[in-house]
Amino acid sequence: MNPGYVKLDLFCRGLRIDKSCELEKDGTPILRTRGGLGSGLEMILPEDVHVNAPVVEHFCLKSPYALHKENGRYVLRKAGDFVFEVTLPKEPKFYSQKASSGKQMSRIGVMQGTYLAIYPTKVCGFWTMKPRQNCRFCSVGLTLGETEELEKTVEEVVETVQAARKEVGITFVHFNTGFYEGTSLDELEPYIRAVKERTGLLIGVQCPPSKSLEKYDRLKELGVNHVSFCLEIFDPRRFKEVCPGKHQYLGQKAYMDAMEYCVDLFGKGKVSGEIIAGLERTESTIEAIEHFASKGIVSNVCVFRPCVGTDLEKENPPRTDDMVPIFMRVYEVCLENNIPIGIAPNILVSIIMLPDEGKYLTERRYLWKRVRLGILKALFRTYFKLKLLRV
Ligand code: SF4
Structure with a gap:
């Protein structure tokens, strides 16, 4: 019952909230935005493991996990037994602050762990x-125009980023967009430029792959630090069934081509392939992870969550036992292929298992490789602090 395993088990089994809890007073509000994975309760487990635990989906009603408030502290129990004490991050004050346009900042960007996530552009063309x-x-x-603003100007985004930086010390801003017939990166450019110039923070970009690969050179010039690609599913038959728009208008090859181009451009560890575990066979997901690693690409794997209102809301999430070998392998292949992970300062993600969190699931230690990662991390942290001083 280490925090990494419990995080994974919560993704697969959900969480019930005991009536002793006072979430409105003690926690961060549940804000479903973007693709839906943030639809749960933000919690911090021991060893600073952040998790967004599903609480509203159908399977949560049967979860063995329950959150209780006991003597003023929050306690996680499994089938009634004490697991450990957990922390609920307080709602950031900037959530209720307004941008100069009058829009509420929680409707512009949300915290997903320790970073700020923003979907700045219009609804995805596939919808x-x-x-x-x-x-x-x-x-x-389902969320754009409901829980978040349908349109967000560059100024509103910059003001929200500045407020989050001032209050909670974010180091990383993550932008994602939907599909817009090849213009996703162009639409993001003004936001990236303004946030980089006015804050100096690390920036991650997640867009459908562009067939004009030179656009990634432009991203690098703008100072983007990380790019990721939501392939979602490695098995071509399941890809077509689950992601019909991506299959018809992009195809898996476009994802692979863009990822390989970006690894050459940005370097190992700065490009991720996003995969959803639980929507295809475990073996197929592991095949994807090993294939990505052989090219220097990190796998960011999320556990399938049948979010309320989506086409798959009645499906079940995968079994924890089937997920353990996947997340163990994500960690192992990164170390075996000398792909740097966990280097950037203060990026603790709640909606997916971080590649580094696979260490909780494997008995392999990789002692010297971990020492090397520790040195890289210390060097990068110093470099980043010095760079921020210049902005
Ligand atoms: S590409 Fe797929 S996952 Fe991404 S926003 Fe569009 S429909 Fe959603």
Whole structure:
């Protein structure tokens, strides 16, 4: 019952909230935005492991996990037994602050662990096609205009980033967009430029792959630090079933080409392939992870969450036992292929298992490789602090 295993088990089994809890007073509000994975309760487990535990989906009702408030502290119990004490991050004050335009900042960007996540552009084109061609697990078309602003100006985004930096010390801003017939990166450019110039923070970008690969050179010039690609599913047959728009308008090859181009451009460890575990066979997910690692790409794997209102809301999440070998392998292949992980300062993600958190699931220690990672991390932290001083 280490915090890494419990994080994974919570993703697969969900969490019930005991009536002793006072979440409105003690926790961060549940804000479902973007693809939907942030639909749960933000908690911090021991060893600073952040988790967004599912609480509203159908399977949570049967979860063996329950959160209790006992003597003023929050306690996680499994089938009634004490697991450990947990912390609920307080709602950041900037959530209720308004941008100069009058829009509430929680409707512009949200914290997902210790970083700020922003979907700055219009609704994904797959949601507006007739018939809809959206990815079956996705909730972008359900949340934009509801829990988050349909449109966000560059100024509103910069003001929200500055407020988050001032209050909670974020180091990383993550932008993602939907599909816009090849213009996703162009639409993001003004936001990236302004946030980089005015804050100096680390920036991650997640967009559908561009077939004009030179656009990634432009991203590098703008100072983007990390790029990721939501392939979601490695098995071509399942990819077509679950992601019909991506299959028809992009194809898996476009993802692979863009990822390989970006690894050459940005370097090992700065490019991720996003995969959803639980929507294809475990062996297929592991095949994806090993393939990515052989190219220097990190796998960011999330556990399938059947979010309320999505096309797959009635499905079940995967079993924890089937997920353990996947996340163990994510960690192992990164170390075996000398792909740097966990280097950037203060990026603790709640909605997925971080590659580094696979260490909780494997008995392999990789002592010298971990020492090397520790040195890299210390060097990068110093370099980043010095760079921020210049902004
Ligand atoms: S590409 Fe798929 S996952 Fe991404 S926003 Fe569009 S429908 Fe959602």
